[in-house]
Amino acid sequence: xxxxxxxxxxxxxxxxxxxxxxxxxxxxxxxxxxxxxxxxxxxxxxxxxxxxxxxxxxxxxxxxxxxxxxxxxxxxxxxxxxxxxxxxxxxxxxxxxxxxxxxxxx
Numbered sequence: 777x778x779x780x781x782x783x784x785x786x787x788x789x790x791x792x793x794x795x796x797x798x799x800x801x802x803x804x805x806x807x808x809x810x811x812x813x814x815x816x817x818x819x820x821x822x823x824x825x826x827x828x829x830x831x832x833x834x835x836x837x838x839x840x841x842x843x844x845x846x847x848x849x850x851x852x853x854x855x856x857x858x859x860x861x862x863x864x865x866x867x868x869x870x871x872x873x874x875x876x877x878x879x880x881x882x
Contacts, residue, residue, distance in 0.1 A: 777820050781861045784878060788864040811845040819843060820859040
């Protein structure tokens with residue numbers, strides 16, 4: 777199994793890093809980043825499974841799930857044993873707006 781951070785999620789992580797480093801210490805960012813990847817590792821091994829996103833489930837898309845780290849919300853999907861990360865948002869961000877932007881992008 778592998779964890780694949782898709783380009784939009786990579787950009788999210790960089791934005792979150794910039795945000796945290798402007799307001800707090802590098803150590804706090806490193807701890808937050810470690811927590812994100814620890815949660816993803818648990819998802820990838822099957823130890824935890826996040827709930828289905830209600831907005832997507834309402835249109836029949838039940839394979840997209842979300843998990844929470846200490847300060848972030850992560851949107852992922854598992855395909856053929858791999859975990860694909862679509863978005864990483866701070867818990868103060870409007871996750872539903874981010875999700876809709878991703879769905880209608882391109």
